[in-house]
Amino acid sequence: MACNMNEECFHPDLPEISRKRARKLMSSEFVVTTGIELESLSPESAVVSMPLKGRRNSIETGHGGAIFTLADEAFALSSNLGNDVWVALSCNISYHRPALGDRITATSRQINSTRNHALYEVLIHDNDRHVATFQGLAVRLDPDRKR
Amino acid sequence: MACNMNEECFHPDLPEISRKRARKLMSSEFVVTTGIELESLSPESAVVSMPLKGRRNSIETGHGGAIFTLADEAFALSSNLGNDVWVALSCNISYHRPALGDRITATSRQINSTRNHALYEVLIHDNDRHVATFQGLAVRLDPDRKR
Amino acid sequence: MACNMNEECFHPDLPEISRKRARKLMSSEFVVTTGIELESLSPESAVVSMPLKGRRNSIETGHGGAIFTLADEAFALSSNLGNDVWVALSCNISYHRPALGDRITATSRQINSTRNHALYEVLIHDNDRHVATFQGLAVRLDPDRKR
């Protein structure tokens, strides 16, 4: 059950800057279009979910782009918990089996971080079935340049 | 200008089976939701486009998931020109610069194919700016098993 | 300290077929050339190591190809514990920081497996420093076709 961006979405240890940035990320146009909802956010992990109805491909399973988008959002949330803006530099996704249920969930964790780059893994599940694995490499935007 | 799935979308050499499968791919739920349109389809390349309005992220550039979804559709079209069903096994995308214009375009080409696997490259452009590069590895579904 | 392919390399639960296949993998030409040694092998994980002397690049850190090769060997060992022959279909590696020590170690784990494909993660360390993360996607060779 999604938490509708209430305070119950957020882990008690999460500072206000993280909550503020998460609210902004979750209110972006494409996140609203795709119906992604926040389940929980902590310093260690972001969990987001999405219904599959309306997001299927031509063989009636979850569209690869929808699955990627959900994972990408968990990645974005986890990499933007502080003041700096981090953006995706490179991502990969492996699809293990078709997403068939009503709703899929993506759960992120950080694998590594250095000053300017950070790597995250996101696992995507359809109930108990592990349907895909995503990896995202983020780069920190130089606040003086903003790319 | 998208061709609205008219016959002018299709290269004259493209057999009817390819046109039929493209129509099915382009009418799937998530393709309609995201507003992807076919520009052209030939034995060598698929070109699809998408408006950026409604598909932006929280820093007002094209959302990485929307860009991926567009590229994934060019990949799906190019890998499903015959009778067999090919699905994505693994994909990667590198983001080079923010997508800022009104509309982005994705253009596919095959890099390699064997009996059961095929690799495609898709370049994504925002007008003349090369914004991202996608690679997709497809696997042929065994018609007797359909996964 | 490498176990020199003695029985102490192998987890007690590891069947003889796994040990036999590991011995063959570890005796291949390029494994000998690069000086990769087995540290331990269990149903859950393969650990291999390599000295960095003789495997450096032009800026005197561990060569990316040597680091990849070590990770690839942990992946090959973990994906070939049974009777079937699995080969690498696609791999990716992210380099986090330069490898500077005397010896690096790679540790594999399986992320997912289906009938014909399996995904593994391999972490590469230089002592306590996490220097790189590898992902390998393996495909099962059809015993009747051997590609």
Place this chain on the structure above:
Amino acid sequence: MACNMNEECFHPDLPEISRKRARKLMSSEFVVTTGIELESLSPESAVVSMPLKGRRNSIETGHGGAIFTLADEAFALSSNLGNDVWVALSCNISYHRPALGDRITATSRQINSTRNHALYEVLIHDNDRHVATFQGLAVRLDPDRKR
């Protein structure tokens, strides 16, 4: 036929800094160990080759790590033609078919570059057979920090 680092390796348009850096890259420990030779270097492409004898895996085809290392060297050469030091941040490789011949060749080209990141594609051939496709993402080291 490799050019043994003679002047005939280098395209006439290649400045002395590029030649000097290529000589250093080609003389690194692991490049010598693996027997990689330069075939040609131009502003557009690096071509390197390697014998397969001594670089095979346990099923007697070219070892995935050796194939990666060859591709990685073409990538390193192409990304280090100027004064700045560029290092690999993330690489992926897809293996299409086994390398069976006497010698394999890797040919690089740049896909995209920005101020701090650049993406390259490297195709690996065994005679006329396209055996693998590599993509490398390089990051420019800040000369004041050197990571």
